[in-house]
Amino acid sequence: MYFPPGKVILTLVVMVAVAAGYIGVQRAQFAATPPPDLHFLVFSRAHYERYRAVLPEFEAEEGVRVHMTLLNWNSLRNRLQAIRIAGLPMPDLVEFERSQFGALVRGPLDLVPFEPLNERLEATGLIDQFAPGRLELWTRAGRHFGVPKDVHPVMLAYRRDILAELGIDPAELTTWERFVAVAREKIVADLTGNGIIDRYAIDMSLTGNPELTQILIAQRGIDLFDARGRPLMHNADLADLIVWYHEQTTGANRISFPAGWGQNLAQALTSDLVVFIMVPDWRTRQIEMDMPGMAGKFGLMALPAWEEGGGRTSTFGGTGMFISRQSENPEMAWRLAEFLALDETLLESSFRRTNIIPPFAGAWDLPVFDQVNAFWQEPLGRRFIEVAGDVPVIHPSPFYGLALDRIANVLARLRRHARHLDAEARFDFVMEELGVIQSDIEQLIERDRFLSEEERL
Amino acid sequence: MNGALTRHFSPAWFFLLPTIAVMGTFLFYPVILAGVMAFQQSSGALAVEWIGWENFQFVLSDPLFYRAARNTLIFAAFSIFLQLPLSLGLAMLLNAKGDRTKGFFRLIIFSPFLVGPIFVGILFAVLFTPRFGMINRFLQYLTGWGLEVNWLSNPAFVLPAIILTALWMYVGFNMIYFLAALQSVSQDLMDAARVDGAGPWQRFLHVTVPAIKPVAVFVVIMSTIGSFQLFELPFALLQGTGGPDNAGLTLVMYLYNHAFVSGDLGLGAAVGWILAMAIFTISMVQIKVSKGGDH
Numbered sequence: 001m002y003f004p005p006g007k008v009i010l011t012l013v014v015m016v017a018v019a020a021g022y023i024g025v026q027r028a029q030f031a032a033t034p035p036p037d038l039h040f041l042v043f044s045r046a047h048y049e050r051y052r053a054v055l056p057e058f059e060a061e062e063g064v065r066v067h068m069t070l071l072n073w074n075s076l077r078n079r080l081q082a083i084r085i086a087g088l089p090m091p092d093l094v095e096f097e098r099s100q101f102g103a104l105v106r107g108p109l110d111l112v113p114f115e116p117l118n119e120r121l122e123a124t125g126l127i128d129q130f131a132p133g134r135l136e137l138w139t140r141a142g143r144h145f146g147v148p149k150d151v152h153p154v155m156l157a158y159r160r161d162i163l164a165e166l167g168i169d170p171a172e173l174t175t176w177e178r179f180v181a182v183a184r185e186k187i188v189a190d191l192t193g194n195g196i197i198d199r200y201a202i203d204m205s206l207t208g209n210p211e212l213t214q215i216l217i218a219q220r221g222i223d224l225f226d227a228r229g230r231p232l233m234h235n236a237d238l239a240d241l242i243v244w245y246h247e248q249t250t251g252a253n254r255i256s257f258p259a260g261w262g263q264n265l266a267q268a269l270t271s272d273l274v275v276f277i278m279v280p281d282w283r284t285r286q287i288e289m290d291m292p293g294m295a296g297k298f299g300l301m302a303l304p305a306w307e308e309g310g311g312r313t314s315t316f317g318g319t320g321m322f323i324s325r326q327s328e329n330p331e332m333a334w335r336l337a338e339f340l341a342l343d344e345t346l347l348e349s350s351f352r353r354t355n356i357i358p359p360f361a362g363a364w365d366l367p368v369f370d371q372v373n374a375f376w377q378e379p380l381g382r383r384f385i386e387v388a389g390d391v392p393v394i395h396p397s398p399f400y401g402l403a404l405d406r407i408a409n410v411l412a413r414l415r416r417h418a419r420h421l422d423a424e425a426r427f428d429f430v431m432e433e434l435g436v437i438q439s440d441i442e443q444l445i446e447r448d449r450f451l452s453e454e455e456r457l
Numbered sequence: 458m459n460g461a462l463t464r465h466f467s468p469a470w471f472f473l474l475p476t477i478a479v480m481g482t483f484l485f486y487p488v489i490l491a492g493v494m495a496f497q498q499s500s501g502a503l504a505v506e507w508i509g510w511e512n513f514q515f516v517l518s519d520p521l522f523y524r525a526a527r528n529t530l531i532f533a534a535f536s537i538f539l540q541l542p543l544s545l546g547l548a549m550l551l552n553a554k555g556d557r558t559k560g561f562f563r564l565i566i567f568s569p570f571l572v573g574p575i576f577v578g579i580l581f582a583v584l585f586t587p588r589f590g591m592i593n594r595f596l597q598y599l600t601g602w603g604l605e606v607n608w609l610s611n612p613a614f615v616l617p618a619i620i621l622t623a624l625w626m627y628v629g630f631n632m633i634y635f636l637a638a639l640q641s642v643s644q645d646l647m648d649a650a651r652v653d654g655a656g657p658w659q660r661f662l663h664v665t666v667p668a669i670k671p672v673a674v675f676v677v678i679m680s681t682i683g684s685f686q687l688f689e690l691p692f693a694l695l696q697g698t699g700g701p702d703n704a705g706l707t708l709v710m711y712l713y714n715h716a717f718v719s720g721d722l723g724l725g726a727a728v729g730w731i732l733a734m735a736i737f738t739i740s741m742v743q744i745k746v747s748k749g750g751d752h
Contacts, residue, residue, distance in 0.1 A: 084500075087501055087503055103719055104720070107501050111500065111503050206610035258587060260586060264583065267589050268589070398719045399719060402719060408698070412612050412702035444719070447498070449498050449508070450504050
């Protein structure tokens with residue numbers, strides 16, 4: 001066959017024609033399928049699988065079709081940011097993680113891409129059913145944008161066998177002061193006499209892994225931002241906590257080892273290097289999966305309080321469900337959100353699969369939470385529910401992650417200067433550093449021209 | 458009219474059109490848009506305000522920006538003055554004649570590049586673990602010190618850890634460029650220099666270096682650009698943070714934090730433009746300096 005421009009060009013033309021034909025056929029097939037009534041984006045595979053099991057029931061009841069898409073955590077964040085930036089329609093219902101909230105609801109309040117749910121929550125009475133503080137996690141300027149999916153109370157998991165061997169009763173570790181004293185006296189030890197410590201009391205990141213530090217910050221009753229989003233970091237309690245954290249993670253008297261995550265953590269726990277670890281409900285499931293051979297060796301206790309009678313829990317992580325402001329069917333999206341949040345079968349299967357307790361106090365009576373967990377050998381759900389009512393309130397901010405990073409940096413700087421400072425000077429040093437963080441974050445907030453009047457500094 | 462059109466319309470434009478369309482849509486338009494955004498504060502498509510140079514003023518007065526710039530520059534310097542000489546050295550070793558194993562070693566040294574920075578970052582985060590990490594255990598075994606070193610928690614060790622990781626990952630990649638350049642060095646010139654009594658060092662300096670210079674300049678510029686764009690490796694290694702006391706914060710991580718974590722795209726765009734200008738200036742200087750010796 002003769003083709004004047006040559007065989008290469010002919011090949012290219014054929015390839016383009018084939019590709020165009022394929023796309024055309026795909027488009028035709030896509031156009032022939034009726035569009036779903038609701039689009040739903042999720043990032044957790046565990047959620048996706050359980051929702052998929054119950055969605056047909058919802059679809060049959062309501063006579064609608066729901067298209068659910070699973071995206072990786074980062075992909076979901078990028079997708080939502082891109083949608084927000086470009087002003088494209090947001091899917092009707094979206095689930096995302098706590099750290100993304102602040103950035104996604106920035107801007108003028110009336111242009112936040114999610115519907116405020118205050119009226120719906122009040123009309124259904126749900127507003128009074130959540131564990132304390134869970135709605136605040138998804139609230140900006142009084143508008144509740146998200147339906148909480150969890151509470152994530154934090155407890156201490158400990159090596160039951162080691163404590164028994166050392167004659168330590170976990171019930172006596174009621175305060176951190178007592179905990180540190182017992183750790184120094186009985187737990188931290190160089191067992192082989194080679195100058196290397198073989199057993200530490202607790203897993204704590206050396207530089208204050210932001211999330212782990214946040215557990216202690218919240219438990220101490222310190223909120224880094226108030227309800228209006230104003231920073232509260234220049235705070236004597238926080239400075240005191242940072243100095244305390246430094247003492248437990250650095251120097252000859254330290255009681256902690258930075259065990260990290262995943263396999264490193266598993267190795268530290270299984271090799272008896274670390275005895276205690278802070279666990280929100282979801283992390284207990286990770287321990288079960290990473291260390292199946294340790295069944296029966298772990299126990300759970302409430303966090304030691306900062307002062308006698310003080311709060312014995314904290315919170316770590318969180319997921320919420322959001323209805324798009326542009327949804328063509330917000331009523332149906334709300335019904336789906338309600339169904340996914342309240343369906344008892346779903347709550348039970350969710351707990352069995354993830355150990356995560358729901359945020360609705362009304363659901364805490366379900367029998368599944370009283371069942372003894374084979375790995376922990378105690379009713380895991382009930383143990384977390386016992387402390388869920390005391391979970392501290394955390395107010396969100398687009399700068400929450402930045403604030404935690406900066407606090408971790410204060411720890412790093414304190415470590416560098418600590419040897420030249422006595423206890424009082426360390427406190428002053430930290431206070432000064434916290435003042436700088438506060439001022440820097442205030443500056444970032446002041447730059448925001450889209451804040452409502454009530455949010456202005 | 459038709460004649461003029463035909464006269465000016467070359468078939469070349471027809472073939473260039475797809476490239477121009479793709480480049481225009483995915484390169485030029487975003488670059489221009491980023492330029493516009495750098496002078497705006499925006500929150501979604503509907504909330505946009507012109508704020509002039511305010512984003513640039515904020516960035517240039519932020520100590521954290523200078524911290525990120527300092528870290529990036531140190532990393533770039535190590536890339537050029539440590540990584541590239543090592544790559545060249547390895548390339549020269551593997552360019553030796555008659556060694557049947559060199560194909561195997563080329564593959565081994567190049568292979569870290571194939572797995573990607575995220576995987577390498579995660580891998581090294583495990584290797585650098587105190588007490589259990591292979592690097593710490595190896596150091597302890599070798600020197601009696603190092604078991605408890607917190608590479609990624611001690612500000613003094615964070616940048617060396619990133620540099621070491623990048624070295625492992627990229628040294629083989631740059632080696633391939635040098636290897637290709639070395640294989641094009643004229644053997645006749647080498648032989649002539651040898652006959653003239655030039656020793657190995659003189660042959661390297663006066664024959665090899667001039668012959669591989671164009672490739673070397675290219676590799677230096679690409680390494681510099683790559684170093685300024687460093688993001689995934691420290692991001693994975695430091696679990697999405699800038700490390701203790703921001704010792705591992707790079708310019709692109711600084712940009713990412715403002716643009717995507719805190720959601721201030723205008724600020725991110727301003728950082729992007731400053732970064733682009735810095736890369737452009739440094740690359741121009743490198744090209745100029747490298748041309749300086751050509752006579």
